[in-house]
Amino acid sequence: MLKDYLLPASVDEALQNLQAYSGKAAIIAGGTDIMVNMAEGKVSPEALIDISRIGEFKQIEEEGEFIKLGAGVTHTQAARSPLIREKALVLAQACREVGSLQIRNVGTLVGNVVSAQPAADAAVALVALEAIAEIADLQGKREEPVEELYAGIGACKVDCRSQLVTALRFKALSPNQGSAFKRLAKRKALALPMLNVAVVLSLKEGAFEWVRIVMAPVGPGPVRATASENILAGASVSPEIIEKAAAAAREQAAPRDSALRGSAAYRRDVLKVLVRRALQDAVSQAGGSL
Amino acid sequence: MSKLKVAFQLNDKDVALSVDPNDTLLDVLRGQLNLTGTKKGCGKGECGACTVILDGEAVNACLIPIMKVMGRSVQTIEGIGDEKNLHPLQEAFIDKGAIQCGYCTPGMIMSSKALLDKTKSPTQSEIREAIAGNICRCTGYVKIEEAVQAAAEKMRDS
Numbered sequence: 001m002l003k004d005y006l007l008p009a010s011v012d013e014a015l016q017n018l019q020a021y022s023g024k025a026a027i028i029a030g031g032t033d034i035m036v037n038m039a040e041g042k043v044s045p046e047a048l049i050d051i052s053r054i055g056e057f058k059q060i061e062e063e064g065e066f067i068k069l070g071a072g073v074t075h076t077q078a079a080r081s082p083l084i085r086e087k088a089l090v091l092a093q094a095c096r097e098v099g100s101l102q103i104r105n106v107g108t109l110v111g112n113v114v115s116a117q118p119a120a121d122a123a124v125a126l127v128a129l130e131a132i133a134e135i136a137d138l139q140g141k142r143e144e145p146v147e148e149l150y151a152g153i154g155a156c157k158v159d160c161r162s163q164l165v166t167a168l169r170f171k172a173l174s175p176n177q178g179s180a181f182k183r184l185a186k187r188k189a190l191a192l193p194m195l196n197v198a199v200v201l202s203l204k205e206g207a208f209e210w211v212r213i214v215m216a217p218v219g220p221g222p223v224r225a226t227a228s229e230n231i232l233a234g235a236s237v238s239p240e241i242i243e244k245a246a247a248a249a250r251e252q253a254a255p256r257d258s259a260l261r262g263s264a265a266y267r268r269d270v271l272k273v274l275v276r277r278a279l280q281d282a283v284s285q286a287g288g289s290l
Numbered sequence: 291m292s293k294l295k296v297a298f299q300l301n302d303k304d305v306a307l308s309v310d311p312n313d314t315l316l317d318v319l320r321g322q323l324n325l326t327g328t329k330k331g332c333g334k335g336e337c338g339a340c341t342v343i344l345d346g347e348a349v350n351a352c353l354i355p356i357m358k359v360m361g362r363s364v365q366t367i368e369g370i371g372d373e374k375n376l377h378p379l380q381e382a383f384i385d386k387g388a389i390q391c392g393y394c395t396p397g398m399i400m401s402s403k404a405l406l407d408k409t410k411s412p413t414q415s416e417i418r419e420a421i422a423g424n425i426c427r428c429t430g431y432v433k434i435e436e437a438v439q440a441a442a443e444k445m446r447d448s
């Protein structure tokens with residue numbers, strides 16, 4: 001049961017609040033995960049520390065070659081940001097798929113990462129962007145790739161009893177680079193992803209310079225389609241090579257039969273199609289021709 | 291039970307209350323303030339029946355802890371019109387037959403209002419995005435879309 005609800009105005013104040021409750025308080029950002037978990041009795045903190053009043057957390061900024069998102073940035077903000085739409089389209093597309101507008105208006109990208117669900121839409125796109133999370137505690141700051149924060153289904157390496165994610169940062173894409181997000185779900189809103197795929201790639205002189213493909217839920221967290229990435233790296237852009245890479249993703253993925261998300265056989269077949277379509281979109285954005 | 295103090299704007303008036311921090315905005319609206327226009331369907335963000343407008347954006351009141359609205363502005367269905375002065379959206383929902391049982395209607399109207407407050411001439415896909423988080427078991431949505439378009443037109447003309 002909650003006894004208190006705190007609204008700190010700064011990162012330091014929030015960290016001190018966390019320390020004062022020594023593990024018995026929880027951070028709340030948008031609340032769309034933690035409110036459900038509290039109602040179901042999965043967590044029962046004595047206090048909530050609401051980070052929505054920390055001014056700097058609302059910002060989306062370009063910092064040199066990076067784009068930096070404060071920890072309070074919502075899915076709606078990211079989906080509509082002209083900067084993200086231009087230089088990290090995969091993330092805008094992923095955030096647009098989350099829940100419903102009401103959920104996107106309050107739910108944050110950082111909350112999506114910390115909740116560590118296997119197919120969290122924004123997190124899958126952030127892994128493809130090789131995003132870094134900035135993490136603060138009373139001792140100081142550190143940085144960790146979002147990909148490495150996953151510690152199993154629903155488990156995140158950020159220690160929520162003493163640490164705060166303050167921002168996410170990733171490289172803005174340049175004109176020879178492209179990205180795309182594809183998703184399979186039963187309906188267009190409020191539906192669990194049966195599959196999602198994020199692609200970020202770079203082209204150079206008609207060939208793939210590098211490609212990052214992330215697929216979920218086919219493991220405990222987002223999974224890199226490494227076999228497909230290796231097939232594409234250095235290869236000339238062609239429909240055939242894209243088909244081959246998509247087929248390799250199908251072979252690498254090991255989705256489970258799921259009453260909610262569909263059979264493994266079905267999802268592997270669709271996965272191949274989603275990877276192909278994401279690659280095609282990303283190639284054309286990067287100025288490549290197929 | 292420890293009570294906390296919360297102050298916010300509700301339908302353009304200042305309110306100050308003593309609340310249980312475990313309550314949601316929806317609990318307080320319905321249980322403490324008797325504003326039962328805002329409905330409770332699922333209680334977990336999946337139906338939109340509890341939609342209210344918080345600082346200009348549609349949100350699910352069932353997922354907002356009451357203390358989160360401290361210092362902010364909340365608008366509910368009670369704040370946008372009454373029997374004598376219907377809001378253009380309320381009129382249009384009646385005129386177009388966009389209401390059957392009515393349970394989803396306050397939420398639908400608040401989602402639509404959040405859209406029309408910002409977007410004078412919404413496209414069909416903008417309307418669909420705005421109301422996709424509101425489930426209606428009766429109407430089939432087509433008449434609701436028509437009602438939102440009709441209200442937008444009326445609001446542009448006035």
Ligand SMILES: Cc1cc2nc3c(=O)[nH]c(=O)nc-3n(C[C@H](O)[C@H](O)[C@H](O)COP(=O)(O)OP(=O)(O)OC[C@H]3O[C@@H](n4cnc5c(N)ncnc54)[C@H](O)[C@@H]3O)c2cc1C
Binds near residue numbers: 027033036103160192
């Ligand atoms: C109806 C419904 C539909 C949904 N649909 C989708 C969907 O389609 N796709 C999807 O990916 N997700 C979905 N979600 C899940 C959820 O909305 C997202 O994961 C959202 O991004 C969570 O963000 P939040 O700010 O609301 O998190 P909160 O609930 O506020 O926090 C989540 C967790 O992160 C911790 N936390 C938050 N911020 C920080 C921080 N800065 N530092 C440290 N810890 C922090 C909290 O302590 C908590 O443990 C849905 C949820 C609901 C209720």
Ligand code: FES
Binds near residue numbers: 337
């Ligand atoms: S009651 Fe809030 S979304 Fe269903």
Ligand code: FES
Binds near residue numbers: 389392394425426
């Ligand atoms: S009118 Fe009955 S649920 Fe919409």
